[in-house]
Amino acid sequence: MLSWRVVVPFVLTGCIWGSTWFVITGQIDGMPAAWSVAYRFALATPALFCVALAMRRRLRLTQREHVLALGVGLAQFSGNFLFVYHSELYITSGIVAVMFALLMVPNAIFARIFLGERVPGGFIAGSAVAIAGVSLLLMHEWNAAPVAETGGDVALGIALAVGGILAASIANVVQANRTGRGVPMVSLLAWAMLYGTIFDFAFAAATAGPPPLPSGTVYWAGIAFLALLGSVVTFPLHYNLVREIGAGRTAYNGIVTVSVAMLLSTLFEEYRWTWLTASGMALALLGMVLALRSRRVKSVQVQQSGRMRPEAAEE
DSSP states (O other): OOSHHHHHHHHHHHHHHHHHHHHHHHHSSSSOHHHHHHHHHHHHHHHHHHHHHHTTOOOOOOHHHHHHHHHHIIIIIIIIHHHHHHHTTTSOHHHHHHHHGGGHHHHHHHIIIIIOOOOOHHHHHHHHHHHHHHHHHHHHHHHHSOIIIIIHHHHHHHHHHHHHHHHHHHHHHHTTSHHHHTSOHHHHHHHHHHHHHHHHHHHHHHHHOSOOOOOOHHHHHHHHIIIIIIIIIHHHHHHHHHHHHOHHHHTTHHHHHHHHHHHHHHHHSOOOOOHHHHHHHHHHHHHHHHHHHHHHHHHHHHHHTTOSOGGGGGO
């Protein structure tokens, strides 16, 4: 765990993903959110194909694998990001990041329903603590925007964020089926991103009109950061971590992500801390640790008993 091969990508992915939530706010300031999503993946897609080629992963997929990539692309690179970008029009980016830390909950539920995976009791208890903490943070958002003025917008932002969480969770579970396990991850992501980008352009044109072309360098620098660092660089680092230390331990960089996101919201979005928000953040982080630790310990116990498939030992 203390090797530079683990520490560097662990911290780097957490910090990059933590900062993307704030960078997104600059992409939706006076710019249609749908077009910002489309531009981001228009740049990220060819770069990810180049990564797949550099890693010598096969890019030729079967028909079933293309269907899977289409489903993952529509859920992950269209539904998820379209929901997220629009949600940040109404609620603080750091809060959206904290909400997405609860992605492990629908992941576990859908994996139980569709893949038959068991959910440990400790994971349920930890998730309940994390949900309570996030609820306190959302309560603060609501109180900071009275219903008479913008409270309804806050509710819309929360609903959109929940939609993004569910879309991302569906993508996670879908790619974990038997067909998905037979495709190199970077190849599946490249094709999925291509299909998602095509839909993003169609959606943006249908809902936001002709594509605008901002002239500001800050906007395009943000696009480059989100596309290359936030989408292309971090995915190979993340999945290399999964191979090095397992998905259970890798998931702990979500705590780094949340911490960075909330720090940036405090510094640049004038997020105000109160006893309510501090308590909520503490509960959210504690619940994440308890839930993730429960899943890791459970995996080790089952692996030792000889009843776990090799690939399942890193969940």
